[in-house]
Amino acid sequence: MRCSFLPSSPALEEITVPTPAFLDLRGRGFGLLDFGGDGVPLVALHGTFGRASTFSALASYLAPEFRTIALDQRGHGLSDHGGDLGSDAFVDDAVALLEHLDQGPALLLGHSMGGVVAYRLAARRPDLVRALVIEDVGSVTDASELEHPVFDVTEWPRSFPDRNALADFLAGQGVPALGYFMDSAHESGGRWRLRFDHEDMMAVQYGNAGDFRADWAASAHPALLLRGGNSTLLSRERAEEMVRARPGTRLRELAGCGHWVHLDDPRGHAEQVRAFLREVLSAPV
Numbered sequence: 001m002r003c004s005f006l007p008s009s010p011a012l013e014e015i016t017v018p019t020p021a022f023l024d025l026r027g028r029g030f031g032l033l034d035f036g037g038d039g040v041p042l043v044a045l046h047g048t049f050g051r052a053s054t055f056s057a058l059a060s061y062l063a064p065e066f067r068t069i070a071l072d073q074r075g076h077g078l079s080d081h082g083g084d085l086g087s088d089a090f091v092d093d094a095v096a097l098l099e100h101l102d103q104g105p106a107l108l109l110g111h112s113m114g115g116v117v118a119y120r121l122a123a124r125r126p127d128l129v130r131a132l133v134i135e136d137v138g139s140v141t142d143a144s145e146l147e148h149p150v151f152d153v154t155e156w157p158r159s160f161p162d163r164n165a166l167a168d169f170l171a172g173q174g175v176p177a178l179g180y181f182m183d184s185a186h187e188s189g190g191r192w193r194l195r196f197d198h199e200d201m202m203a204v205q206y207g208n209a210g211d212f213r214a215d216w217a218a219s220a221h222p223a224l225l226l227r228g229g230n231s232t233l234l235s236r237e238r239a240e241e242m243v244r245a246r247p248g249t250r251l252r253e254l255a256g257c258g259h260w261v262h263l264d265d266p267r268g269h270a271e272q273v274r275a276f277l278r279e280v281l282s283a284p285v
Contacts, residue, residue: 015056019079025096031078032071032097035059039067040281041103042273045094045113046070047137048204049151049182049196051077054111055214058262061270066107066277071097073114075200077184086201086207090117091124098128107277111262112137112233113208123218131280132223133273136231136259138238139216139245142209146233150205153198159191166192177260216246222283223249224276227266228257250276 021032033052042062044055052070059068072079074093083089094117094200098106110118114135122129143149156173160166166185167178175181184195223246227239236253243249252272256263 009275015060016044017053017056017170018203019058020052022078023097023100025093026034028074028093029080030072030074030093030097032069035063035068037064037067039063039065040107040277041101042066042068042107042109042277043094043098043101044068044070044072045108045110045114045117046076047110047114048208049076049181049184050111050114050199051195053077053183055262057266058117058270058273061267062274065274069101073117075196075204077195081197081200085203086208087116087120087212090208093101094121095125095128098125105281107131107133109135109273110137111135112259113141113204116141116208116212119219119223119249120212120215122221123215126219126221129221130285131221131277132219133226133276135226135269136228136234138234139213139242140211140238142211144211145238148232149209150202153201154241156171158198159188159193161191163187166194167284175261176258179262180263213245216242216281219246220248222276222280224272225249225251226261226269226272227251227253228259228261229253229255230258231261233259251284 018033018035023030023032046054052072055068055070093230106129107186108118115134119134120134122132167182170178170181185192186195227234239251243251254265255259256266262269
């Protein structure tokens with residue numbers, strides 16, 4: 001399994017991340033990356049510990065056909081930290097974003113926790129969604145299903161003398177996707193830190209664990225469920241059950257990938273997403 005932030009493809013070695021925009025949604029501040037262009041908008045929601053920029057490679061592969069718009073979810077990146085970090089709050093944020101964008105029913109992609117936000121939003125506000133891409137997350141995300149549903153960061157140091165020291169610490173903690181975490185690294189006051197509060201991340205994990213099978217089955221939009229062949233967070237059995245429980249869902253498994261499919265095989269991931277979205281857009285509404 002390959003877990004690097006940028007793929008090795010020469011075509012993507014010079015990916016540029018757009019300047020973040022800042023939004024006020026329901027009185028709370030959010031960072032947003034709009035990769036631009038005239039393509040069909042695709043709204044992307046990252047997982048716990050992530051940032052909008054995790055979708056930079058995907059945005060590059062999908063352009064110019066699709067215009068990727070990615071949110072720093074609450075508690076992450078440049079968005080406000082603290083406050084309510086339960087699942088409903090994340091869904092409400094995403095609803096507010098789609099209403100702000102005002103582009104009609106959205107193509108909505110979510111990875112991990114972002115996937116739960118996406119399919120729960122579709123259940124609550126089907127009028128805001130045209131199709132779903134759900135990357136490596138199940139309909140049950142708590143200890144009844146997962147051996148290790150929470151990654152404990154409580155005792156992690158809050159700052160480091162330099163970037164290498166931060167990276168070395170993360171590697172020593174067995175972080176499974178080092179680049180995903182290092183995407184949140186930044187320098188502040190002469191020290192290197194991560195753009196999230198450790199207590200927030202614990203609250204996010206506990207607040208977004210649960211049995212969401214009813215939400216998953218409650219919407220009828222076309223859906224693509226992507227699973228990493230080596231994933232420990234979405235079993236093949238659960239993925240197949242999700243397909244059976246929700247008509248209009250197709251499952252695609254990418255061999256050799258773990259939980260971060262969009263980083264482990266960025267080209268293969270993008271090809272699956274593009275093919276699915278093209279089919280959705282070509283179908284009668």
